[in-house]
Amino acid sequence: MAEENASLWAPWRMEYIRSLSPDAKDDGCFLCGYWGQPDSDQENRVVWRTSRCMVVLNRFPYTNGHLLVAPAEHVGELAALDDDTLIDMTRATRDAVGLLTDVLHPQGFNVGINLGRCAGAGLPGHVHTHIVPRWSGDTNYMAVIGDTRVVPQSLDDLHTQLTEQAAKSGLRS
Numbered sequence: 001m002a003e004e005n006a007s008l009w010a011p012w013r014m015e016y017i018r019s020l021s022p023d024a025k026d027d028g029c030f031l032c033g034y035w036g037q038p039d040s041d042q043e044n045r046v047v048w049r050t051s052r053c054m055v056v057l058n059r060f061p062y063t064n065g066h067l068l069v070a071p072a073e074h075v076g077e078l079a080a081l082d083d084d085t086l087i088d089m090t091r092a093t094r095d096a097v098g099l100l101t102d103v104l105h106p107q108g109f110n111v112g113i114n115l116g117r118c119a120g121a122g123l124p125g126h127v128h129t130h131i132v133p134r135w136s137g138d139t140n141y142m143a144v145i146g147d148t149r150v151v152p153q154s155l156d157d158l159h160t161q162l163t164e165q166a167a168k169s170g171l172r173s
Ligand SMILES: [Zn+2]
Pocket: 029, 030, 031, 032, 033, 073, 074, 075, 125, 126
């Protein structure tokens, strides 16, 4: 069991996976790119925005519904974020957990921030909170042996479901 959990929560894989992805950006920061392109929220799978942060579906999810909460500012440390931004991110994290609960009915969540490369940050320059929904039995031999996760729903379908529910909940207009 411990091995399964360790394998699921292996965020240092992100950097590797992203580096292999054809849409990985060689330069720049994808979160800054998303923030600067509000007209591409559908394509970038941004679920909603506040004035200070955005909630985005992770392109390389550990489980179905893996969301990221990222501030508008490109900073790598919590100490660089002002109180208003930290409060806003925490509210967005709370609302993201609520949204995922409404749509996917997970049995638990892992919520966390990786600070620094040695802690597994795939994008150490732009701090972001991971929200990973969990179900009992969501780890299996694929994750342990193949380092591959079986995510049962397409990201686009899930993005549509989440944005519709976010609109109903008043998180996005
Ligand atoms: Zn950035």
